[in-house]
Amino acid sequence: MAQLWGGRFTKETDRNVYLFNASVDFDKRLYKQDIEGSIAHATMLGKQGIITESEKDQIIKGLGNIKAMVEDGSLEISDKYEDIHSFVEATLTEMIGEAGKKLHTGRSRNDQVALDMKLYVRDEIAETDALLKELQEVLYRIMSENLDTFMPGFTHMQKAQPVTLAHHIGAYFEMFIRDRSRLADIKKRMNTCPLGSGALAGTTYPLDREYTAELLGFDAPTGNSMDSVSDRDYVIEFLDALSIIMMHLSRFSEEIITWNSNEYRFVEIDDGFSTGSSIMPQKKNPDIAELVRGKTGRVYGALIGMLTVMKGIPLAYNKDIQEDKEGTFDAIDTVKECLAMFTGMADTMRFRKDVMEESAKKGFTNATDAADYLVKKGMPFRDAHSVIGRLVLSCIEKGKSIDEMELAELKDICPMFDEDIYEAVSLETCVERRLTIGAPGQAVMEKTLTAYRTYLDA
Ligand code: ARG
Numbered sequence: 001m002a003q004l005w006g007g008r009f010t011k012e013t014d015r016n017v018y019l020f021n022a023s024v025d026f027d028k029r030l031y032k033q034d035i036e037g038s039i040a041h042a043t044m045l046g047k048q049g050i051i052t053e054s055e056k057d058q059i060i061k062g063l064g065n066i067k068a069m070v071e072d073g074s075l076e077i078s079d080k081y082e083d084i085h086s087f088v089e090a091t092l093t094e095m096i097g098e099a100g101k102k103l104h105t106g107r108s109r110n111d112q113v114a115l116d117m118k119l120y121v122r123d124e125i126a127e128t129d130a131l132l133k134e135l136q137e138v139l140y141r142i143m144s145e146n147l148d149t150f151m152p153g154f155t156h157m158q159k160a161q162p163v164t165l166a167h168h169i170g171a172y173f174e175m176f177i178r179d180r181s182r183l184a185d186i187k188k189r190m191n192t193c194p195l196g197s198g199a200l201a202g203t204t205y206p207l208d209r210e211y212t213a214e215l216l217g218f219d220a221p222t223g224n225s226m227d228s229v230s231d232r233d234y235v236i237e238f239l240d241a242l243s244i245i246m247m248h249l250s251r252f253s254e255e256i257i258t259w260n261s262n263e264y265r266f267v268e269i270d271d272g273f274s275t276g277s278s279i280m281p282q283k284k285n286p287d288i289a290e291l292v293r294g295k296t297g298r299v300y301g302a303l304i305g306m307l308t309v310m311k312g313i314p315l316a317y318n319k320d321i322q323e324d325k326e327g328t329f330d331a332i333d334t335v336k337e338c339l340a341m342f343t344g345m346a347d348t349m350r351f352r353k354d355v356m357e358e359s360a361k362k363g364f365t366n367a368t369d370a371a372d373y374l375v376k377k378g379m380p381f382r383d384a385h386s387v388i389g390r391l392v393l394s395c396i397e398k399g400k401s402i403d404e405m406e407l408a409e410l411k412d413i414c415p416m417f418d419e420d421i422y423e424a425v426s427l428e429t430c431v432e433r434r435l436t437i438g439a440p441g442q443a444v445m446e447k448t449l450t451a452y453r454t455y456l457d458a
Pocket of ligand 1: 023027083109110113317319321322323
């Protein structure tokens with residue numbers, strides 16, 4: 001047990017209390033950010049003449065050594081320290097002596113941990129964004145290879161109208177565009193520096209907060225020192241963005257699981273991304289997609305957990321805030337792993353174009369187009385809807401699709417049908433004539449893809 005605050009106490013902390021209170025077990029993952037922030041603080045203390053040039057140099061060199069030693073494994077972050085801040089400061093003092101004791105001048109662990117967490121979330125926003133982009137690259141490739149792969153589009157899980165695989169995958173591409181822009185928004189809003197807020201009320205030292213903010217790549221220092229040390233909005237916003245990413249991945253997983261089923265057979269997940277059964281030799285299961293769908297729960301849990309932690313916290317710092325870490329770390333690890341796994345699975349998945357196309361031909365996905373055909377011949381849409389409804393009923397009785405009906409059979413239902421009906425309700429026509437912005441017609445999809453390429457290259 002090594003504590004920074006023993007002076008006022010006459011008795012050792014109870015061992016179990018110490019363990020309950022300590023956070024080093026999990027906040028050790030902030031060592032890099034803690035050292036980065038400490039180097040900026042020391043640099044500023046030196047510039048302002050609050051510590052000497054030589055003290056500043058010793059501190060910065062010592063901190064650099066600690067980072068290198070932690071990374072090469074020669075220095076272990078031991079649980080003998082209460083938290084990562086205590087570890088870094090105590091190790092520094094052990095290594096460089098007196099100067100190490102001056103690092104914490106004009107600083108509190110409250111602004112220190114607020115800074116560490118912000119630096120960490122900012123780094124993780126960048127990593128999450130990069131993983132999303134990799135997934136988008138894979139989706140882009142699948143789309144560009146499947147502009148004319150017809151498949152049924154569904155509503156209510158019932159065949160609705162024909163689309164293409166490129167169009168269907170494009171829907172997810174759009175979701176991930178929004179996810180990435182959400183991350184960018186959060187970064188913009190959170191990019192202010194809490195360092196220099198002290199415990200809650202600033203300090204009497206002439207700290208240059210603008211300078212440290214700039215050194216650490218922030219847009220500006222935070223505006224209110226009490227808010228600075230107790231604000232975790234950016235953690236909540238990040239968890240919210242991560243939850244939405246998981247919601248998207250989970251929907252996508254659900255579709256892949258369905259498409260991979262024996263009944264659909266739209267896709268085949270690669271052997272490298274499937275698992276078998278211990279009893280049923282024939283099985284090849286979509287466990288990866290199922291796990292991504294399942295892990296969504298713990299990320300939502302972290303968001304609700306953090307909202308709940310913060311809801312009763314009076315100003316300013318309270319120890320409850322230490323609970324911002326474990327759930328957030330778990331959520332970040334989970335999302336990054338899910339993104340990497342999902343991308344690999346999507347990249348190696350085989351699409352059975354023939355099965356998709358056969359499926360699109362069945363289930364009257366061209367019924368709307370048959371109604372539109374009559375509308376173009378002058379019938380009001382509501383009447384055309386009713387005529388085609390009767391046609392579908394007759395098709396079902398005869399076990400035929402619309403295009404399998406003889407012209408005489410069609411004319412029986414409505415004399416306005418002519419030879420050109422067959423072309424009008426073919427799968428190709430149904431898709432290719434859908435040329436409104438955002439529709440599956442190849443000509444618009446090509447434009448959409450060009451825009452996606454520009455987006456990815458920006
Ligand atoms: N481990 C603490 C946390 O994560 C660091 C800040 C401690 N501050 C304090 N006044 N006890 O929030």
